[in-house]
Amino acid sequence: MRVLLPTDVDADASARSLLEAVRSGDFEAGTAVPGAESLRPSPPLWSEQDQSFQLAFEGRARCDSCKNTQLLSDRFSSLPTVQVGKLRKNIFNVDLAGHISPYQAFAVAIAIFDQSRHWMKN
Numbered sequence: 001m002r003v004l005l006p007t008d009v010d011a012d013a014s015a016r017s018l019l020e021a022v023r024s025g026d027f028e029a030g031t032a033v034p035g036a037e038s039l040r041p042s043p044p045l046w047s048e049q050d051q052s053f054q055l056a057f058e059g060r061a062r063c064d065s066c067k068n069t070q071l072l073s074d075r076f077s078s079l080p081t082v083q084v085g086k087l088r089k090n091i092f093n094v095d096l097a098g099h100i101s102p103y104q105a106f107a108v109a110i111a112i113f114d115q116s117r118h119w120m121k122n
Contacts, residue, residue: 003111004039037073037075060087063087065085082100
């Protein structure tokens with residue numbers, strides 16, 4: 001999953017430029033989109049103890065789930081910008097860094113849930 005977050009104050013111009021970038025395929029190529037910040041999945045790390053790849057949720061996700069996701073910003077790559085982690089049945093954490101609004105983080109979480117629903121059908 002890749003996410004484009006608008007950074008321009010002019011919402012109409014920003015929405016048009018983001019839509020044009022997605023339609024032209026520039027977004028998938030990894031090029032910078034003016035007026036937007038790109039979020040990409042965090043690469044998992046190898047765990048010798050479990051002999052598997054894992055994301056470092058540091059206690060914020062306690063159950064395995066296809067919804068467990070960490071997205072990194074190209075500008076702020078030291079910490080995840082958004083992370084969704086399952087605590088127990090039907091209870092999830094949505095954590096966000098300071099440069100994304102709660103509204104945007106919630107929209108990303110909804111997209112993650114919708115995407116995982118489609119994976120489960122196939």
